[in-house]
Amino acid sequence: MNAKKAVERQTGVALWRQIADLIRLSISNGDYDQTGMVPPETVLAGQFGVNRHTVRSALAALADEGLVQAIQGRGTMIQRKERLSFPISRRTRFSQGLGDQARETEAKLLAKGTLPAAGDVAKGLKIDPGAPCIQLDLVSSADGRPVSCSTSFFPQSRFPAMAEQFEQLHSITKAFAAQGLADYVRVSTELVARHADASELALLRLSPGAIVIEATAINADPDGVPVQFSRTRFAADRVKLKIET
Amino acid sequence: MNAKKAVERQTGVALWRQIADLIRLSISNGDYDQTGMVPPETVLAGQFGVNRHTVRSALAALADEGLVQAIQGRGTMIQRKERLSFPISRRTRFSQGLGDQARETEAKLLAKGTLPAAGDVAKGLKIDPGAPCIQLDLVSSADGRPVSCSTSFFPQSRFPAMAEQFEQLHSITKAFAAQGLADYVRVSTELVARHADASELALLRLSPGAIVIEATAINADPDGVPVQFSRTRFAADRVKLKIET
DNA sequence: TATAGTTGTCTACATTAATAGACATTTCGG
DNA sequence: CCGAAATGTCTATTAATGTAGACAACTATA
Structure with missing residues (x-):
């Protein structure tokens, strides 16, 4: 599975939304099942080539959906992954x-x-x-x-x-x-x-x-x-x- | 078919992109088959409740896809509609x-x-x-x-x-x-x-x-x-x- | 109890998206 | 040939999005 994570700019779709969609997909694919957590914000920012704040917007959207929950000091836990x-x-x-x-x-x-x-x-x-x-x-x-x-x-x-x-x-x-x-x-x-x-x-x-x-x-x-x-x-x-x- | 046309703000998806998607859908649904043209920009702007420039961005994107072609003075013609x-x-x-x-x-x-x-x-x-x-x-x-x-x-x-x-x-x-x-x-x-x-x-x-x-x-x-x-x-x-x- | 690693918050600034208005240009019908 | 109706282009302004950096707060572990 190559499925290289990449986001595009100037597309009419905000970067944070593209990233939220990709993370949601990774969650439902079970990519993070070993830890039960999303990778740290800084790591995600590096993978997607964006600022950490942009990743935070994406995670905030997923938290809003009830898909993940961030805990200060620990990380961002996956709450739900089923389709x-x-x-x-x-x-x-x-x-x-x-x-x-x-x-x-x-x-x-x-x-x-x-x-x-x-x-x-x-x-x-x-x-x-x-x-x-x-x-x-x-x-x-x-x-x-x-x-x-x-x-x-x-x-x-x-x-x-x-x-x-x-x-x-x-x-x-x-x-x-x-x-x-x-x-x-x-x-x-x-x-x-x-x-x-x-x-x-x-x-x-x-x-x-x-x-x-x-x-x-x-x-x-x-x-x-x-x-x-x-x-x-x-x-x-x-x-x-x-x-x- | 009620399918009320509406766009949402602050969603991470630009208005022009949402509008482009809706117009594309209308085209493939055959909503404009009588005239073979998209409604005038001012009309669309009114329907969607946005500025005419925003509609123009949406139409430009569809023109870029080769779906429509705008002709000054006449209107915006539908070039292709098939799925x-x-x-x-x-x-x-x-x-x-x-x-x-x-x-x-x-x-x-x-x-x-x-x-x-x-x-x-x-x-x-x-x-x-x-x-x-x-x-x-x-x-x-x-x-x-x-x-x-x-x-x-x-x-x-x-x-x-x-x-x-x-x-x-x-x-x-x-x-x-x-x-x-x-x-x-x-x-x-x-x-x-x-x-x-x-x-x-x-x-x-x-x-x-x-x-x-x-x-x-x-x-x-x-x-x-x-x-x-x-x-x-x-x-x-x-x-x-x-x-x- | 340090310390590394993580999320939370704040400020400042640049870029993109959207609005608003004015006016030019082209087409078409009366 | 004029005028209505349509797209094309320009300027200016505001709001949303994205970047950058610094530091606080919390967690787990050595």
Whole structure:
């Protein structure tokens, strides 16, 4: 692994942020597992070729995320290093997939509504543009940390009580079951990565400049009829997507 | 699509870069397809709540990427908007997957070498740590634009001529075939998104601050024996990963 | 209890990013 | 041909980022 650490100037991304990203990556790679600590500020400053104060800004940002904690005289300890591994397969479900990686998972309803299907939604669900859809906006968390936020669309004609069922059952799988759909599979997933926008920063409690992975997915019933069109944004520094074929 | 455009200050990411990223996203989303032009600078400045000069910096960065071109008196024209859709399935291969999206694809060998397998490589290939591996570093391009750079490891005992075969055939699939492996399948893919490091910026000709999607994958022969461990970094703003299950 | 090694804090200054305004230049339509 | 609308260029100012150095405060260990 060469992966030479280097930062670039005049890029529109502050040095301290680039360095914070690189240190975060090193932590999640386990580079510092032997000591459980980040190297001393002076050493990091030397590695990156910047002033110690710049490194301190980077570490302050990571401390702010709760990833590290500095102790005067001792060093900067690593508090947390996990990335949740999130499986994507034909049977993708949020909570089951995480398994024992988190003690507690939660899906919180942010908004619900009924609206005519826009072009991409109608195409994904194979319904007429303008046909009524139920939209659910969720934030999913593991052990109290937001992992993803999603917007899902369901054809109203087939699942008229989707919003109400979800509110009671707190699970899309169960809400489907309550409306007579015992099983469903993932038929399509498209992934894109980009910087988080303001609403995502707030929902996922990200530090600004963070990256999200946007997964646009379609679930269908066993006969192949689409039942859900969703757009899920994952906090990129908290997850690893594991594709199972 | 609400996707409210908003930028944040004091985040370590310059406003002009955040705005450039948002405009790039709008372009690839087709938001400006009606006119084929980006909205006027004054309009964008109003939407984002920044000074016109800041918008100009963002547009200059996009012009530098060749994405737009400003013409005095007329406006800023969109030059290019595509994202390549890159399939990931059990039969993932680079050039076939792109199909007719690009007229020409190329895989260029950057470096080759033999080295003992590090921990993660050995684990992925199911060989003893320290056993000799052949490493190939590639950059793959479509129509002359770099799309991904990758580092692959192959067990030397089974594919001793991997590097030489690739140099002749310019294809990993063909190099496998030349060494008696007619078919192979993808058994594992893990995805992570992060900021590009300096070497990736150079290899992929990205503008600094850009995002890469890192796919760590294992290919195996029909009997399930791993034959290739690879880490591919995609230029996130040029690709969409389409997962086929 | 020294002492080396570490983080914390402070001051000063240079560079980059962003704002503000004015005006020139070019294009296009009435 | 004029004027509206758009980009191009310039100056000036403020805020954020990065560098540099010095020293205080704390921790662990010899």
